[in-house]
Amino acid sequence: MNVDAVAVQQLMLRYADAIDADDIEAWPDFFTPDGEYTVISRESLKRGHRIGIMQCLGQGMMRDRIMGLRDANVYEPHCYRHVVSAPLLGEAGPEGVSATASFLLARIMRAGVPELFLSGRYEDLVVATPAGLRFRRRRVVLDSTAIDTLLVIPV
């Protein structure tokens, strides 16, 4: 598969930009219909845990999360600011191309100062579709096992 680093980086940046701009409804569209999105700590990963903080298996579960955060869940209004490194591309296989990137994520509460909320690494499997590049798998590996208060907006 012919996927270049610039295109993968554009996908990653558009993803982060959509979330930071509160365009969360666009979030599932960065994935293939069967795409998987998980958030797990590096410690859990090391221990072989099957469950992390979030596990969306397919776009439907992602849409249900958005429905939850828009219509059901109670939390204080806040937004994110992502800083995402340039991606490191791995092997391109028949499944797609693997890519990783580091991120820092600030959380900004309504009247608060920006605070470093999470840091970690995206571990992605990117595939070319007729509509452009999509994540077949996006694993968010958090550096810490601790989450402050709650995690409602996807990382």
Add this chain to the structure above:
Amino acid sequence: MTDTAMTLDDYGLGGDAFNQADYRLYTDADIARQEQERIFEGQAWCFVGLEVELPQPGDYKTSWVGALPIILVRGRDGALRAMVNRCTHKGSTIVFDGSGCAERFVCPYHNWYYDLEGNLTAVAFGNGVKGQGGMPAAFDKQAHGLRRLRVETIAGLIFVSAAEQGPALEEYLGTRIAHHIRRTLGCGLVVLGEYTQVMHNNWKLYMENTRDSYHASLLHVFFTTFRLNRLDMAGGMAVGENGWNTLSYTQATQSFTDEAYADARALNTDIKLNDPSLVANWPEFADGIVSSITSVFPALVMQQISNSLAVRQLVPKGPDRCELVWTLLGTVEDTPAQTDMRIRQSNLVGPAGLVSMEDGIIGNFVQRSIASARGERTVMRMGGDGVASQESRVTEAGVRAFWKAYRDHMEPA
């Protein structure tokens, strides 16, 4: 209490009603210190970990009994032991890497050696060097072992008690609660996940919340929206014999009505899940209980939400902060399809839990508003007064039971 003449009666906790509590109980640093002494290092049984985390001789992990750091270790004889993680020399933390397997513990500071039972076995340069220095001949290593705590287990859960004597664990829990723990976790546990949630509120606010069946379908609208848990389902609040520990449960689904919610926040009844596999489940327990929260004083919660099983250990960190250590569980008997359902359902719980994320912030909503309180009290009268079990979940009986346990430990009769 801050004023030594004050008793819990002055904070609204006299008598048998347990239907009010002074807000200063959540904010006062002196009270937090007394809680450490009288509850966590008193007669309470504190949950500190799971047997499955320490399968082999020498396996250890560190944990907390309130503010007291401990080492939990499986000895060469297979027995579990708990000891204070504080060197008897100058107080250094001995084990600082969380978990592992060891033949002995060596303090990093001056290399005092302890065996797996906490005995001091060697003191570096204890005999001096070339006849100079060294410990006095009268120094008695046996008198400088690590402080030990009592250990008991039930269904793979490890509890410790810092008191030299007190009730046995089973008696402390109560018959119904002990039975429910065995029923839920009794068949070979597997750790599926683990994370920590930092909350900016007093630890008691969280523990009350876990016994508060009144709030469940009012604060947590995701559940009600998708008809997963309603107060009009059959269920109740069971309180153990001593009135300390609680089991809030929901029986298999009955028909729904919205009338009971006419004055609650509007329900969007059109919402359907895009992917119902989120809540795909199987009837795991013969008693028909589909959801249950067991809350053991002071700081353990055991959760069965559909097939999502977890234990949560709450660790106070001063009056206005606490850390909740979640361990998500499966069993050795789970089929791949059952594990898959547990994984999907795990989206309902934890700091990102579609159902329960609100519990991460609601304690702080209280904490931030009570800093200035000077004698005002809560009102906990839903379902009457006192701590008797109730066949309804529209009750604060479980919360009142927390305060009964609290007083019985803080001011034993």
